[in-house]
Amino acid sequence: MDNKSKMQQVVEVMKEKGATDDQISQFLTELTKSAFARIYTAGMANFTEEDMAAIEACKDQEEANQKIKELYSLRTGNDAEKETQKFLDDFATGFLAEYEKEKS
Numbered sequence: 001m002d003n004k005s006k007m008q009q010v011v012e013v014m015k016e017k018g019a020t021d022d023q024i025s026q027f028l029t030e031l032t033k034s035a036f037a038r039i040y041t042a043g044m045a046n047f048t049e050e051d052m053a054a055i056e057a058c059k060d061q062e063e064a065n066q067k068i069k070e071l072y073s074l075r076t077g078n079d080a081e082k083e084t085q086k087f088l089d090d091f092a093t094g095f096l097a098e099y100e101k102e103k104s
Contacts, residue, residue, distance in 0.1 A: 006092030013099050035087040036065065039072055039080050049069035 004012070007028075014024050047055075051071045058064035069080035 004030050006089055006096060010092050019069060031088065031091065032084075034051070035084045038087060039083055040068055042083075043068060043072040047071060048075075051075070 010022055011028075014027070019027070055064050055067050055071070058067055072078070072080045072083075
């Protein structure tokens with residue numbers, strides 16, 4: 001497992017424990033939503049009224065998400081993609097640590 005990403009290892013553990021591909025897909029979707037929600041929530045404290053208007057003016061959710069990432073980076077000085085990846089890595093690290101405890 002060492003050469004695989006932490007999230008790949010999480011998926012392998014879930015499969016080993018009997019999760020279906022659909023369950024894993026749903027889990028990863030929800031985890032990604034949670035990561036993005038953290039970015040949005042952190043950004044909200046820094047977004048201006050103009051920022052909010054720009055987000056609301058987006059034609060679809062994908063465009064709005066991209067605008068949120070841009071504004072998050074602009075207002076906080078942090079890269080939204082890196083913050084999201086850190087959240088996912090931290091989750092995977094905790095998940096795998098718990099799995100190792102269970103195995104012992």
